[in-house]
Amino acid sequence: MKKILTISLLNCFIVALIHLSPCSVRAQSLSLSIAPPVVEIMIKPGKTITQTIKIANGGESTIVTPLLREYTLNGLQDNPNFTRDTWIEILNRDLAFDKSFFLKTGEERQVVLKISPPKDLAEKDYFRVLLFTTKPVIPFDYSQSSISQSIGSLILINVTSSGMKNKAAEISAFQIPKIVDSFSPLETRILLKNTGDTYFRPLGNITLKGLIGQTDFALNPNLFLPGETKLLTVDEVPYAKDNQTLSLPGIYLGKYTLTTTFTLDEGTIKISQTKTFYAIPWKGMAIFLLILFFWMIMKKRKRK
Amino acid sequence: MFILFFIINFLFIIQNSYFIIPVHAQDMSSQNFKIQGGNFNLTAGSKSSQHYKLTDVVGQTAANVFTSKGYIINAGFLQSAGAAPFVFTVSPPVVDFGVLTPNLPIEKNLTIYISNGDVTGYSIKASENQPLETTAGAEIPDTVCDSSGNPCTHTQSAKWTANNTYGFGYRMGGLTVPKDFNKEGYYRPFPATRRNETAVTVMESQARKVKDTGLMTLRLNTSPAQPVGQYQNVISFIALAGI
Numbered sequence: 001m002k003k004i005l006t007i008s009l010l011n012c013f014i015v016a017l018i019h020l021s022p023c024s025v026r027a028q029s030l031s032l033s034i035a036p037p038v039v040e041i042m043i044k045p046g047k048t049i050t051q052t053i054k055i056a057n058g059g060e061s062t063i064v065t066p067l068l069r070e071y072t073l074n075g076l077q078d079n080p081n082f083t084r085d086t087w088i089e090i091l092n093r094d095l096a097f098d099k100s101f102f103l104k105t106g107e108e109r110q111v112v113l114k115i116s117p118p119k120d121l122a123e124k125d126y127f128r129v130l131l132f133t134t135k136p137v138i139p140f141d142y143s144q145s146s147i148s149q150s151i152g153s154l155i156l157i158n159v160t161s162s163g164m165k166n167k168a169a170e171i172s173a174f175q176i177p178k179i180v181d182s183f184s185p186l187e188t189r190i191l192l193k194n195t196g197d198t199y200f201r202p203l204g205n206i207t208l209k210g211l212i213g214q215t216d217f218a219l220n221p222n223l224f225l226p227g228e229t230k231l232l233t234v235d236e237v238p239y240a241k242d243n244q245t246l247s248l249p250g251i252y253l254g255k256y257t258l259t260t261t262f263t264l265d266e267g268t269i270k271i272s273q274t275k276t277f278y279a280i281p282w283k284g285m286a287i288f289l290l291i292l293f294f295w296m297i298m299k300k301r302k303r304k
Numbered sequence: 305m306f307i308l309f310f311i312i313n314f315l316f317i318i319q320n321s322y323f324i325i326p327v328h329a330q331d332m333s334s335q336n337f338k339i340q341g342g343n344f345n346l347t348a349g350s351k352s353s354q355h356y357k358l359t360d361v362v363g364q365t366a367a368n369v370f371t372s373k374g375y376i377i378n379a380g381f382l383q384s385a386g387a388a389p390f391v392f393t394v395s396p397p398v399v400d401f402g403v404l405t406p407n408l409p410i411e412k413n414l415t416i417y418i419s420n421g422d423v424t425g426y427s428i429k430a431s432e433n434q435p436l437e438t439t440a441g442a443e444i445p446d447t448v449c450d451s452s453g454n455p456c457t458h459t460q461s462a463k464w465t466a467n468n469t470y471g472f473g474y475r476m477g478g479l480t481v482p483k484d485f486n487k488e489g490y491y492r493p494f495p496a497t498r499r500n501e502t503a504v505t506v507m508e509s510q511a512r513k514v515k516d517t518g519l520m521t522l523r524l525n526t527s528p529a530q531p532v533g534q535y536q537n538v539i540s541f542i543a544l545a546g547i
Contacts, residue, residue, distance in 0.1 A: 029395030029415075037390035037423050038546030040378040047374035056389065060397055075427065076542060078497070129544065136397075136538045143401040143436065143535040145522060147414070150542040151392045163370050201424075220424045220510050223547050233510040 204262025
């Protein structure tokens with residue numbers, strides 16, 4: 001009876017351990033999460049909207065400061081000359097920009113943003129980041145580096161009275177080798193430039209078509225700001241940022257076409273370009289010919 | 305009897321632990337959008353012209369919404385941003401260098417974890433507020449690495465293994481870190497905001513549904529001439545997703 005009781009208690013403990021363990025909280029760490037990480041807004045001047053951003057703390061209790069920063073082609077800017085837009089406000093009574101608040105372990109706060117571009121505001125894109133920055137711990141009496149963590153929600157605001165957007169783009173580079181080795185990945189470099197006045201995300205595919213079939217790689221809908229040139233990347237295929245190439249794995253033989261087709265967001269502006277290449281096992285053939293060559297030489301020498 | 309009871313209990317644990325099938329609300333998704341149960345609204349499509357884009361949801365045509373209400377917000381539908389939060393973790397929150405001994409390099413690790421959910425891409429940038437400094441103003445310089453002719457910079461690492469090369473720097477390890485860290489023993493100095501230097505990318509990806517971990521190794525080596533004291537600074541990390 002005692003054994004049965006012990007096993008039952010042990011079971012209860014194991015089940016409780018499995019189901020009740022707080023997986024999302026990480027001790028001895030700074031761990032903030034934010035949702036949504038991206039907000040895209042199209043708004044008429046003179047109108048007002050509100051948007052809730054959730055910030056949660058899965059790490060140590062910390063002091064957090066909400067900030068509004070500018071986002072440009074060079075990324076997040078900590079420009080001292082940037083004046084915070086007065087038409088973007090925090091509605092919460094107990095929260096304000098540049099005013100710190102305490103966020104306990106496991107706590108979540110909802111920050112309500114009010115966005116109300118005035119009627120006389122220039123009609124264009126405004127890229128902002130609602131940034132939450134943790135205050136580093138007070139230094140102790142030893143040599144140390146304290147860590148400060150910032151996480152942001154990207155807010156892309158298009159102020160327009162008509163809803164019209166001048167979207168345009170061009171493929172500025174489409175490079176593939178004419179001949180590739182059958183057993184090597186295909187190294188491609190497709191650069192896209194945003195030549196319009198507003199941001200977009202490319203939605204489409206890169207299609208690899210051979211004699212016996214085709215493969216589609218879905219493009220990552222990465223953000224292209226006006227004037228920005230970036231590599232087109234695809235899901236789950238590694239790319240080398242340093243030399244800006246995309247490696248498409250596979251075994252190739254014969255004639256192939258590589259086509260990229262996409263639209264700018266869900267619009268009707270469609271961009272497509274195709275290149276042809278040939279795949280032969282030239283590395284294998286070269287090794288075979290080399291072996292054959294040496295074999296013939298050896299054979300000749302033996303005869304002599 | 306006892307064995308039977310034990311087996312039943314064992315099966316009970318297994319059932320509780322491994323055979324819980326996750327229950328999802330009605331989800332609709334395509335390559336470009338995902339509507340979860342919480343946001344369920346029949347179906348979706350898009351309306352557009354060459355210079356005009358409005359995505360509509362049945363029963364609430366966006367074009368009409370924009371005309372009548374004057375705004376449209378996408379905070380989850382098109383980029384699936386509402387599905388999962390963007391999580392960013394740095395551990396530990398303080399790096400203790402302990403007692404500094406001249407010509408004896410100290411290396412300490414920081415673990416960086418990121419999960420960008422369903423949005424595309426992320427970037428993590430790092431900087432320091434100032435070089436390691438005491439309250440009296442003594443400073444450990446940022447490293448220039450071993451070769452003075454080819455010093456490491458904020459954007460290009462170089463070899464730093466000699467015990468008589470002094471300073472403070474870092475290297476990165478992981479799948480999405482800058483490629484110049486591929487070589488063992490290669491370090492960079494931090495850009496300092498006090499010198500108006502901009503933060504540099506230490507981890508980056510263009511993909512979505514990424515869960516990446518990076519390891520930052522901080523290295524500190526002091527010279528015999530370094531004044532005794534408690535040297536301190538702040539290292540800042542900034543993470544953004546959906547880029």
